[in-house]
Amino acid sequence: MSTEIGKFKAGSPMSDTLRMDRMPHIWCPGCGIGSEVNSFADAVKRSGIDPKKLVVVSGIGCTGRVAGYVNFDSIHTTHGRAIPVATGVKLANPELTVVVFSGEGDLAGIGGNHLIHAARRNMDLVVICNNNFTYGMTGGQVTPTTPNSAVASTTPYGNYEYPFSLPFLVDAAGATYIARWTSMHSRNVTQSIEEALLRKGFSFIEIISPCPTLYLRRNRLGDGVDQLQNYQDNSILKHGCDTRETAIDYQGKIVIGKFVEKNKPTYLEGVDKCCVKLVGDDYQLYGKTIPEREAEEKAEKERIAARRAAMAAAEAQEQAVAAKPRKTSAPAVKKAPAMAAKTKFQSKVMPAKQALAGTKKAPAKAAAAPKAAKKVAAKAKAKPVKKAATKAVKKASAKKVAPKAPAKAAKKAASKGTVKTKAAPKKTRK
Amino acid sequence: MKTVTADPKGVDSGPHFMDGDHALAEGALAAGCRFFAGYPITPSTETAERFAERAPEVGALFIQMEDELASIAALIGAAWAGQKCMTVTCGPGFSLMVENLGLAAMTETPMVIANVQRGGPSTGLPTLTAQQDMMQAKWGPHGDNAIIALSPDSPQECFDLTVEAFNLSEYYRVPVIILTDETVGHMHEKVVIPPADQIKVVPRNNYSGPKEDCRPYKFDSQGGHPMVRAGDGYNFHITGLTHNEKGYPVMTVEQSKKVVTHLMEKINGNADDIIRLDEDQVDGADVVVVSYGITSRIAVKAIQDARKEGIKVGSLRLITIWPFCEKRIREISAKVKAIVVPEINYGQMVLEVERSAAGRCKVISVNHCGGAVHDPQVILDAIRKAIQ
Amino acid sequence: MFFNDLKQTRGKIYISNDWCKGCGFCVQFCPKGVLDTSPEYNAKGYHPPYVKNPDACHDCMFCQMICPEFSIYVIKEEATNKGETNK
Numbered sequence: 080m081s082t083e084i085g086k087f088k089a090g091s092p093m094s095d096t097l098r099m100d101r102m103p104h105i106w107c108p109g110c111g112i113g114s115e116v117n118s119f120a121d122a123v124k125r126s127g128i129d130p131k132k133l134v135v136v137s138g139i140g141c142t143g144r145v146a147g148y149v150n151f152d153s154i155h156t157t158h159g160r161a162i163p164v165a166t167g168v169k170l171a172n173p174e175l176t177v178v179v180f181s182g183e184g185d186l187a188g189i190g191g192n193h194l195i196h197a198a199r200r201n202m203d204l205v206v207i208c209n210n211n212f213t214y215g216m217t218g219g220q221v222t223p224t225t226p227n228s229a230v231a232s233t234t235p236y237g238n239y240e241y242p243f244s245l246p247f248l249v250d251a252a253g254a255t256y257i258a259r260w261t262s263m264h265s266r267n268v269t270q271s272i273e274e275a276l277l278r279k280g281f282s283f284i285e286i287i288s289p290c291p292t293l294y295l296r297r298n299r300l301g302d303g304v305d306q307l308q309n310y311q312d313n314s315i316l317k318h319g320c321d322t323r324e325t326a327i328d329y330q331g332k333i334v335i336g337k338f339v340e341k342n343k344p345t346y347l348e349g350v351d352k353c354c355v356k357l358v359g360d361d362y363q364l365y366g367k368t369i370p371e372r373e374a375e376e377k378a379e380k381e382r383i384a385a386r387r388a389a390m391a392a393a394e395a396q397e398q399a400v401a402a403k404p405r406k407t408s409a410p411a412v413k414k415a416p417a418m419a420a421k422t423k424f425q426s427k428v429m430p431a432k433q434a435l436a437g438t439k440k441a442p443a444k445a446a447a448a449p450k451a452a453k454k455v456a457a458k459a460k461a462k463p464v465k466k467a468a469t470k471a472v473k474k475a476s477a478k479k480v481a482p483k484a485p486a487k488a489a490k491k492a493a494s495k496g497t498v499k500t501k502a503a504p505k506k507t508r509k
Numbered sequence: 510m511k512t513v514t515a516d517p518k519g520v521d522s523g524p525h526f527m528d529g530d531h532a533l534a535e536g537a538l539a540a541g542c543r544f545f546a547g548y549p550i551t552p553s554t555e556t557a558e559r560f561a562e563r564a565p566e567v568g569a570l571f572i573q574m575e576d577e578l579a580s581i582a583a584l585i586g587a588a589w590a591g592q593k594c595m596t597v598t599c600g601p602g603f604s605l606m607v608e609n610l611g612l613a614a615m616t617e618t619p620m621v622i623a624n625v626q627r628g629g630p631s632t633g634l635p636t637l638t639a640q641q642d643m644m645q646a647k648w649g650p651h652g653d654n655a656i657i658a659l660s661p662d663s664p665q666e667c668f669d670l671t672v673e674a675f676n677l678s679e680y681y682r683v684p685v686i687i688l689t690d691e692t693v694g695h696m697h698e699k700v701v702i703p704p705a706d707q708i709k710v711v712p713r714n715n716y717s718g719p720k721e722d723c724r725p726y727k728f729d730s731q732g733g734h735p736m737v738r739a740g741d742g743y744n745f746h747i748t749g750l751t752h753n754e755k756g757y758p759v760m761t762v763e764q765s766k767k768v769v770t771h772l773m774e775k776i777n778g779n780a781d782d783i784i785r786l787d788e789d790q791v792d793g794a795d796v797v798v799v800s801y802g803i804t805s806r807i808a809v810k811a812i813q814d815a816r817k818e819g820i821k822v823g824s825l826r827l828i829t830i831w832p833f834c835e836k837r838i839r840e841i842s843a844k845v846k847a848i849v850v851p852e853i854n855y856g857q858m859v860l861e862v863e864r865s866a867a868g869r870c871k872v873i874s875v876n877h878c879g880g881a882v883h884d885p886q887v888i889l890d891a892i893r894k895a896i897q
Numbered sequence: 898m899f900f901n902d903l904k905q906t907r908g909k910i911y912i913s914n915d916w917c918k919g920c921g922f923c924v925q926f927c928p929k930g931v932l933d934t935s936p937e938y939n940a941k942g943y944h945p946p947y948v949k950n951p952d953a954c955h956d957c958m959f960c961q962m963i964c965p966e967f968s969i970y971v972i973k974e975e976a977t978n979k980g981e982t983n984k
Binding site: 081082084087090091092093097102103104106107108109110111112113114116117118121262263265266269291302303304307308397 | 911912913914915916918919920921922925926939943945959961962963964965966967968970972973
């Protein structure tokens with residue numbers, strides 16, 4: 080029973096974020112880009128930034144089409160040049176929030192030079208990199224992140240090159256916010272993008288996502304569902320992990336989380352500091368003096384805070400309505416046991432948790448509840464980066480959102496479904 | 510073309526003793542350019558240096574990007590965020606910029622690119638002059654598109670033509686290329702910058718109408734359409750793909766016809782308003798010397814000597830290189846015996862002259878393989894030979 | 898005591914058959930097994946999902962978040978006081 084398309088478009092929560100007149104889009108069944116756009120849209124709404132001040136720039140490739148589908152000021156540039164174009168937009172109007180949404184071939188392949196320089200300059204940009212290990216638009220060629228030994232149309236006998244680890248690359252280049260998720264972790268992606276939108280400096284968010292038509296098909300890895308299942312099994316949540324240990328082997332472990340979050344003056348702050356020393360207080364950029372710009376920035380921050388507060392109030396008000404005890408409440412409901420069936424969470428992870436004290440490396444599976452992740456992070460060595468990350472994790476897990484780690488929810492579903500063996504991702508769908 | 514007076518902050522009026530490169534930067538500031546993304550390359554680096562020096566006091570922003578490619582990409586972003594913007598480069602850098610020059614032409618993005626030419630090909634003669642990139646300016650980017658190119662012959666004209674270039678690029682929403690050369694770029698001469706109220710500048714015309722009628726493009730082969738600025742809430746979309754007037758990709762044969770015709774006719778159709786020439790005694794001449802840039806100043810000596818010998822010689826200097834002045838050459842070729850085209854390359858603009866003359870008169874190419882200006886004697890010999 | 902006045906949040910699921918490309922994400926990863934692949938075809942020849950047991954939906958919106966085609970979304974419904982009915 081499908082909803083009539085007109086009504087569906089009107090009612091869809093994405094109606095103000097997507098150019099509905101351009102739907103449906105061109106991405107293949109099971110591609111991860113759509114999920115990322117969902118998370119991006121949710122993040123934009125939650126962050127409270129003014130959508131009018133948001134500019135999305137994307138390069139060429141499957142992910143390059145994101146600019147055409149989102150309903151913001153958007154520029155679809157030449158291949159690899161999304162970041163310099165975004166740099167130009169940001170520098171020409173510092174009030175704008177500029178997001179680069181492109182693929183790993185576009186950003187780290189042909190556009191690699193711009194990626195490392197923008198990171199070096201700590202240019203105030205949010206770079207969302209959809210990493211599906213292939214050049215999708217042109218038929219599945221090998222990219223700078225394709226794992227060694229993976230098959231692609233231009234490495235038909237297995238990739239003999241060694242891939243970048245993008246977090247390591249941009250960390251070395253100087254990025255001040257680095258996170259990696261998979262397209263499965265839509266809420267974590269949302270939260271990362273939200274944090275990136277609200278902070279200043281070069282934010283890099285890598286999202287591993289399935290490319291069923293090319294990468295998965297050529298490597299006989301099943302389809303989108305199988306790859307998401309693989310992400311669920313193989314991703315390890317390690318906030319604050321040292322980016323040197325974030326390499327991805329072929330169908331190997333994927334370290335996800337927020338690796339780096341530090342503050343460093345952005346490019347424009349550097350320019351202002353230098354020019355004020357030079358010209359004195361009446362220095363102005365494009366006709367606005369620094370106090371004027373700061374006042375505008377503060378006003379914008381207040382507007383954002385107001386929007387976020389309004390959203391939080393609305394949410395709290397909704398919960399209040401839901402929790403209002405009804406006078407004519409039904410007979411006291413037998414308190415349902417928390418989890419009827421013995422789920423994988425209990426059968427496997429719980430014992431691990433109990434034995435946590437002794438073990439060196441807790442099996443911190445992404446499926447573990449955020450509390451487990453927090454404990455793992457807290458146990459990690461107290462490197463400054465790590466301390467900042469655990470503080471962020473407490474903040475993250477403290478935020479009560481219905482089933483926070485979707486992987487956990489998905490885990491339960493998987494255990495309830497026909498998924499018996501955990502081994503190879505060859506699973507029969509429900 | 511609606512013009513206003515220049516913003517005095519960017520105008521350093523008064524006489525100066527300045528080289529062509531610096532004059533380019535001053536021209537940009539006078540024209541209201543407040544964003545410059547460049548990359549060092551001999552012989553054009555001085556422009557970037559001058560802009561970087563002047564930026565803080567004028568309230569402009571200079572950024573040295575990681576390569577020329579990034580420089581022009583940054584200009585595209587800055588233009589759509591509301592700034593007039595410029596970059597300066599030379600042969601090798603221009604070759605790197607060519608793809609994004611095509612994107613700028615396709616998305617009708619106003620910007621100015623100065624190409625201070627040097628000896629080529631490849632690394633060639635980095636510190637020596639040449640005019641070997643004339644055809645590259647027009648035919649560089651892939652696909653049919655049209656740009657405007659001007660060619661100053663002195664530092665004073667570097668200043669004037671940069672202001673002119675910004676006005677043309679703002680009105681026609683097209684990249685305008687200033688094709689000068691190392692000699693003009695490094696030659697110090699008197700440059701008089703007029704007071705701000707005497708400088709006519711076309712302001713950036715941003716769309717401010719209702720959101721539903723906002724169209725980044727209008728395919729009517731005319732200039733003068735408003736730009737759309739990021740941050741004004743119009744949620745515009747621009748793409749390098751063949752698009753409709755709303756900017757949405759429409760990759761069909763019919764749409765390509767509309768877009769390409771518009772891009773070409775917007776410039777070629779309005780060639781009469783765009784083209785500026787500098788003529789001297791062309792009417793009644795037996796021989797006309799067609800030249801541009803530094804070569805035109807060398808040709809003056811040859812023309813004077815030829816006139817002393819009683820030869821009726823006219824001079825036609827191309828200030829606008831592209832679109833080419835076909836009509837004017839057609840008229841001249843019907844009345845003169847020969848046209849002499851001296852240029853510091855192996856024969857580029859002479860091909861356009863020949864095409865326009867279409868056999869009505871002899872066209873003699875006085876080419877030079879780069880690295881130096883002509884010896885006037887060589888041009889004089891060509892003029893003599895022309896009238897036999 | 899504390900639990901029994903907390904209500905089950907309910908969600909009403911809206912699906913657009915036209916846009917669905919049958920990737921199966923929503924069906925596979927819905928934590929409550931609310932959806933299932935319907936035998937019918939849509940215009941493009943894919944099998945869109947259908948709501949098998951609507952009461953089980955707890956408005957976790959994961960199907961909406963994970964759907965790459967934006968062709969499914971959930972609206973929170975008035976909370977009912979029925980006990981847990983997930984299968």
